[in-house]
Amino acid sequence: MMKKLIAGNWKMNGSLAANDKLLKDILAGMGQATCEVAVGVPAVYLAQCQILLAGTSIDLASQDISAQESGAYTGEISGAMLKEFGVRYAIVGHSERRQYHGETDEVVACKAQRALKCGITPIVCVGETLAEREAGKTDEVVKRQLAAVIHTNGHCISEVVVAYEPVWAIGTGKTATPEMAQQVHAVLRAQLKAASEHADCIKLLYGGSMNAANAAQLLAQPDIDGGLIGGAALKAQDFLTIIAAAA
Numbered sequence: 001m002m003k004k005l006i007a008g009n010w011k012m013n014g015s016l017a018a019n020d021k022l023l024k025d026i027l028a029g030m031g032q033a034t035c036e037v038a039v040g041v042p043a044v045y046l047a048q049c050q051i052l053l054a055g056t057s058i059d060l061a062s063q064d065i066s067a068q069e070s071g072a073y074t075g076e077i078s079g080a081m082l083k084e085f086g087v088r089y090a091i092v093g094h095s096e097r098r099q100y101h102g103e104t105d106e107v108v109a110c111k112a113q114r115a116l117k118c119g120i121t122p123i124v125c126v127g128e129t130l131a132e133r134e135a136g137k138t139d140e141v142v143k144r145q146l147a148a149v150i151h152t153n154g155h156c157i158s159e160v161v162v163a164y165e166p167v168w169a170i171g172t173g174k175t176a177t178p179e180m181a182q183q184v185h186a187v188l189r190a191q192l193k194a195a196s197e198h199a200d201c202i203k204l205l206y207g208g209s210m211n212a213a214n215a216a217q218l219l220a221q222p223d224i225d226g227g228l229i230g231g232a233a234l235k236a237q238d239f240l241t242i243i244a245a246a247a
């Protein structure tokens with residue numbers, strides 16, 4: 001059976017002191033996790049976290065990756081640079097990147113492609129806004145977002161991780177019910193099956209106010225293979241409870 005993946009996304013939070021304490025607390029409480037665990041840290045802390053996580057079972061993730069290989073792209077961070085800091089996963093297309101940085105489906109697809117070329121697994125985020133859900137467009141939106149990634153990446157699609165994150169559930173405390181999340185995950189799985197014979201091995205994460213109290217129910221759904229955790233990933237005990245729920 002596929003191992004679940006619990007990935008924290010710290011977003012723009014942390015400090016040298018806070019990161020040190022958080023990771024040490026998580027490592028001390030984790031024991032032998034039976035799921036895969038990763039933390040997506042701000043780029044400036046990759047070096048610090050690489051050292052703290054060396055030789056542990058927690059993988060490092062970046063919160064973004066440049067679609068470009070190298071060159072005159074001020075402020076961007078390339079896949080090759082991320083690799084030097086031991087990055088295994090790159091979150092791409094998070095709704096906050098789409099909303100505040102104008103990332104289109106095509107840019108997200110190119111970022112996923114760049115990650116794969118660098119040996120980094122992209123965690124591709126898709127999800128509808130509240131207005132889109134209320135207009136009955138959830139399936140259409142997530143399928144459009146995923147289609148761009150499938151189109152650009154061809155057979156390599158089997159190497160990505162997909163995270164369904166309904167925008168209205170992110171940081172709001174409003175979680176999709178397990179049934180709502182499963183329904184969308186089933187749509188995504190079917191789309192992936194049409195594109196790849198390995199679709200059953202592609203991890204589909206749920207993200208959006210997943211927490212210590214609701215993780216077990218969400219993770220029990222047949223097409224939910226893990227979680228992308230924001231706020232609850234900043235509290236060691238909550239994150240540990242979610243990890244335990246994924247066992």
Ligand SMILES: O=C[C@H](O)COP(=O)(O)O
Pocket residue numbers: 009094165169170171172173207208209210228229230231232
């Ligand atoms: O990447 C993580 C998601 O945006 C979820 O964030 P949240 O758990 O704070 O709602």
